[in-house]
Amino acid sequence: MITSLTDRITLNNGTQIPGLGLGVFKIDNTTTATTVASAIQQGYRLIDTAQIYGNETGTGAGIQQGLVATGLQRADLFITSKVWNAHLTYDETITAFNDSLSSLGLDYLDLYLIHWPGHDAYRDAWRALEDLYRAGKIKALGVSNFEPHHLKDLLTFAKVMPVIDQVERHPKLNQAALRTFTAHHDIKLQAWSPLMQGQILDNPVLQEIAASHHKTVAQVILRWDIQQDILLVVKSVKPKRLASNAAVFDFKLSPEDMQRIDALNADLRVGPNPDEFDF
Template sequence: MIHSLTDKVTFNNGTEIPGLGLGVFQIPDEDTAEVVSMGISNGYRLIDTAQIYGNETGTGIGIKKGLATTGLSREDLFVTSKVWNDHLTYAETISAFEETLDRLALDYLDLYLIHWPGKDAFKEAWQALEDLYAAGKIKAIGVSNFEIHHLEELLAFAKVVPVVNQVELHPKLSQQALRDFCETHDIKVQAWSPLMQGKLLADPTIKTIAEKHQKTPAQIILRWDIQQDILLVVKSVHEERMQSNAAVFDFALDETDMIRLNQLNESLRSGPDPEVFDF
């Protein structure tokens, strides 16, 4: 379990990733540089973007600005992006990666993910990621939104086991079976949309637990993840909220709290269902 914003978790290949990071989903490219720079200045060391977000250029500018402001080096940051795997061939995946690297103005990525499994869509893309990893252009490779059967299919041919599966995960969608499978195969689980795009903040159970600990509902949810060793990517464009999201290391949820939060699961999604989402 991580104990600070800069604490890291070790992947199955030895690479270390900060347990709590800043995501930039749905932030316009022209606004992203300021958000990323602000995040770095406020202690965030993991920056998570994607090809489909359309803001890799702004992310790269923000990284450069944040490093200049803080005096950190590139190696102090962990940068993730994702390939929008619309049935890409091997060559198309290599090209997409190079374009991502150019937009970010970086020499390498710390983590590169296949964004969605699609229907029989990821074999060539994964083989491309494996070769980019072998060439040293990526420190670690993984997947996003993969269900158990997708992972089983991947593991049947993969030479490199993914280090992480980034999925929608929150108290209304606890993903326990998927988490158990990933743990068995030494694949970390990282939550996107851990606050269910804000829809959980008014939940009565979460609000009651928040009042008990004198914390915000968002802090309760993020702490629930942290105590289960779930990696986190949290989006915010406001400095106060960035700071609040990081202020989750000075309290602990007790067993009763955890039981009550676990009982909220309804297998309810706010994003697409990987079983039917294709492109």
């Protein structure tokens, strides 16, 4: 379990990833640059973007601004991007990766993900990722929004194991079956939309737990994930909110708190169902 914003967890290939990072979904390029730079200055070391977000240029600018402001080196950061569903042939995946690298202004990525399973159209894309990994262009490979049956299929042909499955995960969708499967195969779960896009912040159970710890509901939810070794990417464009999201290391949820939050599960999604979503 991580104990600070800069703490890292070791993945199955030996790469170390910060446990809590910034996601930049649906942030425009200009705001992304400012937000990323601010996050780095506040101690964030993981930045998560994607080709389809349309803000890799802004992410890259923010990375450079943050490095200059802090004196950090590129190796101190962990940068993730993703290949979109429309580019899952071998050649398209290679091109998409190179385009992302160019937009970000980087010479390697720490993690590259297949964004969605795309009706199982990921075999050639995974082969492309493996070749980029062997060439040293990617430090670790992973997937996003894969269900257990997608992972089972992937593991039948993958020569390089995925290190992460980044999925929607929050108290209303606790992904228990997926957690069991990924733990068995030493694949880490990373939560996107851990706050359910704000739709769960008025939940009375969470509000009661938050009040007992003199914390916000958002902080309680993030702590719930951290105490289960779930990796996190959390979005905010506000410096105060970035700081608040990181203030989750000075308290601990009790076993009863954890059980009460677990009991909120309703298998409810705010994002698409991976088995139905294409592009």
